[in-house]
Amino acid sequence: MxxxxxxALSKEFLDRFTLAVEGQEADFxxxxxxxxxxxxxxxxxxxxxxxxSKYVLDLLAPQVGAEVVIELEEDxxxxxxxxxxxxxxxxxIDCLDSDDGVHLLNLLSISRREEVISLLxxxxxxGHLLDLLRYDDDVAGGLMAKELIKANHNWTIKRCxxxxxxxxxxxxxxxxxxxxxxxxxxLGKVSLKRIILADDNTKIADIYDSDIAMVETFVEEEEVVxxxxxxxxxxxxxxxxxxxxxxxxxxxxxLDVITEQAEEDIQMMSGISADVEEDDTVWIISKARLPWLxxxxxxxxxxxxxxxxxxxxxALVPVMAFFIPxxxxxxxxxxxxxxxxxxxxxxxxxxxxxSIFKKLIKTFLVxxxxxxxxxxxxxxxxxxxxxxxxxxxxxxxxxxxxxxLASFMGTITPLIxxxxxxxxxxxxxxxxxxxxxxxxxxVYFFVAHQLYGL
Amino acid sequence: MxxxxxxALSKEFLDRFTLAVEGQEADFxxxxxxxxxxxxxxxxxxxxxxxxSKYVLDLLAPQVGAEVVIELEEDxxxxxxxxxxxxxxxxxIDCLDSDDGVHLLNLLSISRREEVISLLxxxxxxGHLLDLLRYDDDVAGGLMAKELIKANHNWTIKRCxxxxxxxxxxxxxxxxxxxxxxxxxxLGKVSLKRIILADDNTKIADIYDSDIAMVETFVEEEEVVxxxxxxxxxxxxxxxxxxxxxxxxxxxxxLDVITEQAEEDIQMMSGISADVEEDDTVWIISKARLPWLxxxxxxxxxxxxxxxxxxxxxALVPVMAFFIPxxxxxxxxxxxxxxxxxxxxxxxxxxxxxSIFKKLIKTFLVxxxxxxxxxxxxxxxxxxxxxxxxxxxxxxxxxxxxxxLASFMGTITPLIxxxxxxxxxxxxxxxxxxxxxxxxxxVYFFVAHQLYGL
Numbered sequence: 001m002x003x004x005x006x007x008a009l010s011k012e013f014l015d016r017f018t019l020a021v022e023g024q025e026a027d028f029x030x031x032x033x034x035x036x037x038x039x040x041x042x043x044x045x046x047x048x049x050x051x052x053s054k055y056v057l058d059l060l061a062p063q064v065g066a067e068v069v070i071e072l073e074e075d076x077x078x079x080x081x082x083x084x085x086x087x088x089x090x091x092x093i094d095c096l097d098s099d100d101g102v103h104l105l106n107l108l109s110i111s112r113r114e115e116v117i118s119l120l121x122x123x124x125x126x127g128h129l130l131d132l133l134r135y136d137d138d139v140a141g142g143l144m145a146k147e148l149i150k151a152n153h154n155w156t157i158k159r160c161x162x163x164x165x166x167x168x169x170x171x172x173x174x175x176x177x178x179x180x181x182x183x184x185x186x187l188g189k190v191s192l193k194r195i196i197l198a199d200d201n202t203k204i205a206d207i208y209d210s211d212i213a214m215v216e217t218f219v220e221e222e223e224v225v226x227x228x229x230x231x232x233x234x235x236x237x238x239x240x241x242x243x244x245x246x247x248x249x250x251x252x253x254x255l256d257v258i259t260e261q262a263e264e265d266i267q268m269m270s271g272i273s274a275d276v277e278e279d280d281t282v283w284i285i286s287k288a289r290l291p292w293l294x295x296x297x298x299x300x301x302x303x304x305x306x307x308x309x310x311x312x313x314x315a316l317v318p319v320m321a322f323f324i325p326x327x328x329x330x331x332x333x334x335x336x337x338x339x340x341x342x343x344x345x346x347x348x349x350x351x352x353x354x355s356i357f358k359k360l361i362k363t364f365l366v367x368x369x370x371x372x373x374x375x376x377x378x379x380x381x382x383x384x385x386x387x388x389x390x391x392x393x394x395x396x397x398x399x400x401x402x403x404x405l406a407s408f409m410g411t412i413t414p415l416i417x418x419x420x421x422x423x424x425x426x427x428x429x430x431x432x433x434x435x436x437x438x439x440x441x442x443v444y445f446f447v448a449h450q451l452y453g454l
Numbered sequence: 455m456x457x458x459x460x461x462a463l464s465k466e467f468l469d470r471f472t473l474a475v476e477g478q479e480a481d482f483x484x485x486x487x488x489x490x491x492x493x494x495x496x497x498x499x500x501x502x503x504x505x506x507s508k509y510v511l512d513l514l515a516p517q518v519g520a521e522v523v524i525e526l527e528e529d530x531x532x533x534x535x536x537x538x539x540x541x542x543x544x545x546x547i548d549c550l551d552s553d554d555g556v557h558l559l560n561l562l563s564i565s566r567r568e569e570v571i572s573l574l575x576x577x578x579x580x581g582h583l584l585d586l587l588r589y590d591d592d593v594a595g596g597l598m599a600k601e602l603i604k605a606n607h608n609w610t611i612k613r614c615x616x617x618x619x620x621x622x623x624x625x626x627x628x629x630x631x632x633x634x635x636x637x638x639x640x641l642g643k644v645s646l647k648r649i650i651l652a653d654d655n656t657k658i659a660d661i662y663d664s665d666i667a668m669v670e671t672f673v674e675e676e677e678v679v680x681x682x683x684x685x686x687x688x689x690x691x692x693x694x695x696x697x698x699x700x701x702x703x704x705x706x707x708x709l710d711v712i713t714e715q716a717e718e719d720i721q722m723m724s725g726i727s728a729d730v731e732e733d734d735t736v737w738i739i740s741k742a743r744l745p746w747l748x749x750x751x752x753x754x755x756x757x758x759x760x761x762x763x764x765x766x767x768x769a770l771v772p773v774m775a776f777f778i779p780x781x782x783x784x785x786x787x788x789x790x791x792x793x794x795x796x797x798x799x800x801x802x803x804x805x806x807x808x809s810i811f812k813k814l815i816k817t818f819l820v821x822x823x824x825x826x827x828x829x830x831x832x833x834x835x836x837x838x839x840x841x842x843x844x845x846x847x848x849x850x851x852x853x854x855x856x857x858x859l860a861s862f863m864g865t866i867t868p869l870i871x872x873x874x875x876x877x878x879x880x881x882x883x884x885x886x887x888x889x890x891x892x893x894x895x896x897v898y899f900f901v902a903h904q905l906y907g908l
Contacts, residue, residue, distance in 0.1 A: 037685065039684055039685060161650055161651075164650060165651055168651060173688065174646070174647050192628070192646040192647065193618065193622060193628050193646065195650060196615055196618055196649060196650055197618065197619055197622060229710075230493055231493060232706040234627070234688060234705070251688070251705055251709070252686040255705075255708075255712070256683075258709070258712060258713065259683070259716075262712075262713075262716035262719075262720075263798060265720065266716075266720060266723065266794060266798065267798075269720065269723060269724075269794075270723075270794035271787055271790065271791055272791055272795070276795065277795075277799070282816060282819045282820050282823065289788075289820070290824060290827065292787060292791075293784065293788065293791075293828060294828070296783050296784055296787045297780065297784060297832060299783060300777070300779055300780025300781070300783050300784060301780060301832070301835055301836075303783075304776040304777050304779070305776075305839075307775060307776045307778075307779075308773070311776075314768065314772040318765045318768040318775075319762070319765070321761060321768050321772075321775035321778065322762050322765075323758050324761075324775065324778045325754055325778060325779075325782050325891050326755060326758055328779050329750050329753060329757075329782070329786075329887065329888065329891055330751060330754060332887065333725055333746060333750045333887070334743075334747065336724045336725065337724050337726055337746075340723075340724035340726060341726070341731075341739070344731075362736060362739075366736050366739045366740045369737070369740040370740050370743060370747060373744065374747060374751055377748070377751060381755055382755075385759075430787050433783065433786065434783065437779050437783055
C-alpha cells in the first residue's frame with residue numbers, strides 16, 4: 001500500500017542481496033535499495049560485517065548513507081567509524097542534523113574529532129558541533145539539535161516566511177517558529193498553523209504565544225522526558241541561564257530515551273549488568289551476567305554457612321529442610337513485588353507523594369493481608385498431608401514473618417537507593433532476592449529451633 | 455521562567471487549596487487555577503475525592519475541565535463519571551478530540567453512552583464518536599482521532615489554506631495536510647512547511663508527497679507503535695481496507711502506549727497480576743499480588759514433597775540441606791536473565807532474527823561459560839571451608855547442570871509463550887523462578903544421591 005509496507009525484507013531478498021554483496025554487483029545493490037527508507041537499509045546491513053556494509057554504503061548517496069549509519073546500534077556505529085576515513089565521516093556529518101552529528105563525533109577519539117570537524121564543508125555546522133560537544137549526553141544540552149527556525153519579535157509574517165524559506169532545507173521538522181528578542185532571548189513561539197492563517201503584514205509580536213515551556217541546558221534527560229510527555233510537547237526549546245535560545249529537543253529523540261530507559265530498568269531487574277542484546281557475542285553476554293550470578297552465589301554460600309549452624313537440628317528433624325525452598329522463594333517473590341511498586345511510584349513522581357511513613361504503613365498492611373492468607377493455606381496443606389502440627393506451625397509462622405520482612409526490605413531498599421542517587425530499579429533484581437533468601441532462612445530456622453525446643 | 459516552571463505545586467499551596475475546597479471559596483479556587491495547565495490541575499485534584507474534585511471542576515471552563523478529566527488515571531475517571539450527569543459529560547465531550555471523547559464513552563454503560571451521544575451539541579462529533587466506538591481500543595482504529603485536515607488533490611494551495619482556516623479550531627496539531635482523491639482515498643500528504651513556501655495557485659497534485667506510511671484500522675497497537683517509532687513519525691494516517699482515510703494517530707498517544715506497555719511488562723516480571731499503582735487501596739494491591747504468591751507457594755510445597763523423598767539421605771548427611779538455597783537461587787537468577795534477553799529480543803523484532811536453533815546454541819554456550827566459572831568458584835570455596843570433597847563435587851556438579859537447564863528453560867519458555875500469543879514478559883517472572891526451583895532441587899538431589907552412594 002505504501003512504501004513502508006512494500007519493503008518487506010524477506011529471507012529470499014536477503015539471500016539474493018548477500019550474493020550481490022559478495023559478488024560486488026554495484027548495479028543490483030543500487031537499484032534494489034532505490035527509494036528504500038534508511039532505517040530499513042540499516043536493518044539489512046546489520047546482517048553484514050563492517051567491510052561488507054561499507055561497500056554498500058559507498059554506493060549510496062551521502063545523505064542516505066549518513067541516515068543509515070545514524071540508525072545503527074551504537075556499538076556497530078563504533079565499529080563502522082574505525083574503517084571510515086575522516087573525510088568520509090565529515091561528509092556524513094555534513095548531511096546530518098547537529099544532534100546526530102555530535103553523537104557520531106562522541107564515538108571518536110578527541111584528536112580524530114578535531115580532524116573531522118576541520119574537514120566539514122558547512123562552517124555553521126562546525127560551530128554548532130563545537131558548541132554541542134560541551135554538553136554531557138544525558139542533559140538537555142546533549143539531547144538538543146541546533147537546527148531550528150527563529151524569528152525576531154519585530155519581524156512581520158512575511159519576513160518570517162522568507163526566513164523559513166532560507167532555513168527550510170536545514171530544518172526537517174519545523175513544528176513552531178521560536179520568537180526571540182534582539183539578544184536572542186526566547187520570548188515564545190508561533191505555530192506554523194498560525195503563520196499560514198495570519199496576514200503577511202502582521203507583526204510576530206502581536207500573535208506569538210508567550211506561554212511556552214522551555215528547559216535550561218543542564219536539565220537532566222529524565223526531567224526533559226517527563227516535561228515533554230506530561231505536556232504533550234512535540235519539541236522543547238533549550239535556553240542558557242540568561243534565557244538565550246540554544247537549541248531544541250524533538251519528540252523522536254525523547255521516544256528513544258524512553259525506550260532505552262525502560263529496557264535498562266528491565267535488564268537491571270533481571271540482573272544483567274551491561275546493555276546487552278540478543279545478538280552480542282557469547283563472551284559479552286556471559287560477562288554481563290556473571291556479576292549478579294556471583295552475588296547470588298555468595299548469598300547462597302552465606303545461606304549454607306547459616307544453615308550449617310543448625311546441622312544437629314536437621315539431623316534430628318530432617319523435615320525442617322523440606323520447606324527451605326518454600327520460604328526463600330516466597331521471600332524473593334514478595335520482595336520483588338514490593339520493590340517494583342515502589343520503583344514505579346518513584347518514576348511517576350508526583351509532588352504530593354505519600355510520605356515514607358505512609359508508604360511503610362500501607363506496605364505493612366498489604367503484607368499482613370497476604371501473609372495471613374498464605375500462612376493459612378500452608379498450614380492447612382501441611383497439616384493435612386503430614387499431620388505434624390509442629391512443622392505446620394513452624395512453616396506458617398515463618399512464612400508470615402518472611403512476607404512481612406520481605407515487604408519491608410522491598411519497600412525500603414529502592415527508597416534508600418533513590419536517596420543515594422542510584423537507579424532504584426536495581427533493587428527489584430537479584431539484590432533483593434539474595435537479601436531476602438538470607439532473611440527468610442534466619443526467620444525460619446529461628447522459629448523452628450524455638451518450636452521444636454531443640 | 456515559563457508557566458510550566460512557575461506552577462510548582464508546593465505542600466503549602468496544597469494545604470491552602472484544601473482549605474479553599476472545604477470552605478467552598480470559589481473566588482480563590484478560580485483565581486489560583488487561572489492559566490494553570492490542565493495536567494497540573496489533574497495532579498492537584500488527584501489529592502481530593504470525587505465530590506470535592508467535582509466542585510472544583512464545575513468552577514472551571516468546560517474546555518479546561520474536559521482536559522483535566524481526560525488526564526486523570528482511568529480508574530479515577532470511572533469514579534468521576536458516575537457523579538456527573540449525562541449533560542455534563544456531553545458538555546465535556548463536546549470540548550474534546552474524538553479519540554479522547556470515545557475513551558470517556560467507553561467507560562460508560564451502553565445505555566448511558568447513547569444518552570450522552572444524543573446530548574452532544576456538535577453533530578459531526580457525534581458521528582465521529584459512533585464511528586470510533588466500533589473499534590477495539592488496542593488497534594489502530596481505537597487509537598485514532600477523526601480530527602485532521604484533508605485536501606482534495608485537485609485543490610490549489612489557496613483553497614487548502616481556506617480549509618485549514620475553517621478546520622483550525624477543531625484540529626490542535628496539524629503536522630501535515632492529508633491529500634485524498636474524490637472518493638476520500640488517501641494519496642499522500644503535504645507538510646505545513648511546503649504549504650507556507652508554495653505559491654497560492656499551485657495545485658496540491660503537483661506538490662504532495664505520495665511516499666507516505668499508513669496503517670489499516672485493524673492493525674494492532676504494538677505494530678502502530680513500532681512503525682511510528684521506527685520511521686520517526688509525528689502522525690500516522692489510518693485507512694480502511696479500500697484505502698479511504700478514516701483518521702490519524704498522533705505521537706503523544708503512542709508515547710502513552712509505550713510507557714504503559716513498559717510498566718505492564720515490568721509488573722508481569724514482578725508477579726503483579728493487575729495494573730496496580732502505589733496509591734491503590736490495600737485490598738486492590740493485595741489481590742493483585744496474591745495469585746503469583748500462591749503459585750510460588752504451590753511450587754514450594756511441591757519442592758517440599760520432593761525433598762521429602764530424600765529424608766533418609768538428609769538425616770544421614772545433613773550437609774546436603776545446606777546448599778538448597780544456593781541451587782534454587784542460582785537457577786532462578788539464570789532463568790530470569792535468559793528469559794529477559796529473549797523477551798527483549800522478541801520486542802525488537804527484526805525480520806532476520808536468528809533461528810530458534812541458533813538461539814539455543816548461543817544460550818547453551820553462554821550457560822557453559824557461566825556454569826564453569828560458577829562451579830569452579832563454588833568448588834574452591836566449599837573444599838576450602840569444609841575439606842569435604844564429596845559435597846564440593848556434588849554442589850559444583852549440580853550447580854553447573856542447573857545453570858544449563860535454567861538457561862534452556864529461560865530461553866524456551868518465552869519463545870513458546872510468544873508462539874501461543876501470550877505476552878512473553880510473563881515468563882521472566884515468578885513462573886520461571888518456580889519452575890527452576892523444582893528443576894534445581896531435582897538435579898541437586900539426584901547428583902547428591904549418586905555421589906554419596908546412598
